[in-house]
Amino acid sequence: MSPIADATALAEAIARGRLTAREAMQASLSAAETFAGLGAITSLNAERGLTAAAAIDALPGSSLVRGRMPFAGVPTLAKDLGGPFAGFPVAAGSRQLARGDTDQPTPDSDLAERFRASGLCLFGLTTSPEFGLSLASEPAIGPICRNPLDTTRTAGGSSGGAAAAVAAGIVSIAHATDAGGSIRVPAACCGLVGLKPSRGAMPAGPSFGNHLGGIATELAVCRSVRDASSIFAAVSGRARGPFPPVEPVPHIEGPLRVGVLTDTGTLYPTHAEHMAIVETAGRALETQGHRLVTVPFSAVDEAGAASRQAFLDIVCVNLAEAITAFGLDAGRTEPLTQAVITRGLSLPAADLWKSLNAMVLVSRDLWRLFDDIDVLLCPMLSGPPPALGSFPSDHGDIDLHFRRMAAFAPLAALANASGCPAITLPFGSDAVGLPLPVQLMAPMGGEARLLQLAASLEREQRYAHRFPIAGLPA
Known part of the structure; x- marks a missing residue:
């Protein structure tokens, strides 16, 4: 088995003195310039990145122990949504919050503190659609984020910039968020590993509200399952509100019961190649x-539909409340965003309550499903990444926009509404060399099961990254 080129490998190279953290940072900064045309990075601060790297290089060698600082000296990027990370003001892809408008200093979130404590060295922010409202990362204020595997296609959203940067090798790991597939969809588009943790597993403090009623969480997009496992271990647990910490599900010795979804229904059909790869992965696990x-699809059909409706209602109300609470000018946002705000302001409380209650029932239905299986294996995407411009935001037809997203990732929101963890990874390539991803879901607290199965699939080595990691010695 060939060694994995990932953030762990880069950290080990730094720890062994094959290169310094500063050299790794300089390599990432150079790669960021080389791949500037991808539009993956919306804000870059080389000075902060080099300062963070210098701090790692100044540590005694004993501090570079993987167990204490698994990513010591590894360059990274944060998403322009979520966090926040001190020194990197978030614009959320909006001219309303663009640099200079509301450039107020903000402290690290609890998650950001843990990212830094793991040894990661931050030097910029990655591109996100305005307020994360799309499965493409093409904000009107720019840049337009392109898929490094085919620059005519989207890198996904809303963590598209993060995925493009990791796939291109600018960095080996990057912060990402997921409220309706925003870690997993870009990871799937770009041939990466993306883990959406269980509700309550990640820190939400000190003041990040309720994470969209519980549908949103944060972690990273990665080059490998072991990186996903390491970053999850480094930053999860001991969370301060608003949800209680989730307890890990019991470890199962021996074989797991893997539920294989046979189709995705007639409303949002899945391309033959993307359905066949699920069956191939199932046979590999068998x-x-x-x-x-x-x-059968009937086991998740109603829950999937309820999840998509809950996602839509919660996103609309949340954004409307945020715009109002911060006194922002909705008229300066994109047409689609304005329509989302308008719907959020007019949505009856009874309708929102209905969606919130539906989320509880979705969680119940998933728990019942997991009485009979330990993990669910299903498609991540219905087909290959679509062309740039497939999710335009220059109109106000919210229902059309969300139908387009549901057609591309029909089972993405299911994990968000239920609170269950889910992971995607590539398990092959299609006829033109684009990744064929699969998705695994488990009961809340079941990250260990997901990582175990994902690692076993990864060992099949059915997908190879196209771009080397900046700074990683050959």
């Missing part, structure tokens, strides 16, 4: 000793 259980 060969490894796990037991396959067929799961």
Whole structure:
């Protein structure tokens, strides 16, 4: 088995003195310039990045122990949404919050503190659609984020900039957020690993509200399952509100019951290649000793529809409240954003309550499903990443926009509404060399199961990254 080129490998190279953290940072800064045309990075601060790297280089060698600082000296980027990370003011892809408008100093979030404590060295922010409202990262204020595997296609959203930067090798790991697939969809578009943690697993303090009623969470997009496992271990747990910490589900010795979804229904059909790769992954797991259980689409159909409606209602109301609370000018936002705000302001409380209650029932239905299986294996995307401009925001037809997103990632919001963890990883390439991703879901607290199965699939080595990681010695 070939060694994995990932953030862990880069950290090990730094720890062994094969290069310094400063050299790694300089390599990432150079790569950022080389790949500027991708539009992955919306804000860059080389001075802060080099200062962070110098602080790692100044540490005694004993501090560069993987268990204490698993990513010591590894350059990274934060998403222009979520956090925040001190010194990197978020604009959320909006001219309303663009640099200079509301450039107020903000402290690190609890998550940001943990990212830094893991040894990651931050030097910029990655592109996100305005307020994260799209599965493409093409804000009107720019830049337009392109997929490094095919620059005519989207890198996904809303963590598209993060995924493009990691896939291109500018960095080996990057912060990302997920309220309706925004970690997993870009990871799937760009051939990466994306883990959406369980509700309550990640810190939300000190003042990040309720994370969209519980549908949103944060972590990273990665080059490998071991990186996803390491960053999750480094930053999860011991969370301060608003949700209680989730307890890990019991570890299962021996084979797991892997539920394989047989189709995605007629409303949002999945391309043959993307459906076949799920079956191929299932057979690979069966060969490894796990037991396959067929799961018909009817088992998740109603829950999926309720999840998508809850996502829409919560996003609309949340954005409307935020615009009002901060006294922002909705008229300076994109047409689609304005329509979302308008709907949020007019949505009856009874309708919002109905969606919130539906989320509880979705969680119940998923728990019942997991009585019979340990993990669900299903498609991540319905097809390859679409062309740039496939999710335009220059109109006010909210329902059309959200239907387009549901058609591209029909089962993405299910994990958000239920609170369950989910992971995506590539398990092959299509006829033109684009990644064929699969998605695994588990009960809340079941990250260990997901990482175990994802790692076993990754060992099949059915997908190879196209771009080397900046600074990583050959």
